[in-house]
Amino acid sequence: MNQNTIVQDEAYTYDGFGNRKQIIKTKDGLSTTITADYNAANQLTRFGDETITYDANGNQTEDGEYQYEWNEADQLVAITRKGESTPFVTYKYDEDRRRIQKNVNGVVMNYHYQGDSLNVVRVKCLWEEGKPSFGSRGVLELREDEHLRQKFFRGTITKNV
Incomplete structure (x- = not known):
């Protein structure tokens, strides 16, 4: 492949708020469309087949791959792969709300x-x-x-x- 070869072409559409609503990927003459939906708070709620959820404070709690856990100060404390019970990423914070530890696997x-x-x-x-x-x-x-x-x-x- 030379440096001028187009591997994939992508086109985007946006809503009035600037949120990306659609991605159209074209490769070898075949097009794939991925759509996105947003809620009234402008939060992404669906991207393709993935549903994204949020808690009452607006923190993302789930997407297609992960579950996110937040503490009472709205700080991310754990990330767990869907279908698993043990987080693979955890975070700890001090009394000043500063991150003091990250543990990844x-x-x-x-x-x-x-x-x-x-x-x-x-x-x-x-x-x-x-x-x-x-x-x-x-x-x-x-x-x-x-x-x-x-x-x-x-x-x-x-x-x-």
Whole structure:
């Protein structure tokens, strides 16, 4: 395939609010149309065959693949695949409503804050059998995200970083 080959053509239609109502995909002369519906609050309620639902606060609770769980502060706390009972993603928050942990399939990302700063220091580690696993060399990785730059620090578990 050369760089000028069209693999698929897509056309879109929108409603008066700018919501995408229809996607028409054309490939090899065959067209497929996907439609979308919205409720009075302008929330997507159907996309193709997928139904999307919301709670009374407007938080998305289900789509075609996942179920979403929210806490009383409207913060996402868990994502579960449809048909399963155990979440594969969980989130924890502190008393200041800041996210302090994300766990995706056992890979835990802890977030540590420096006072009221928006700069987040994140510690990433994988938990195995209830204990942190830091890789083959016992390396703990800290990453401090700042406004326009990132710094990466590496050190052993026993060393203060």
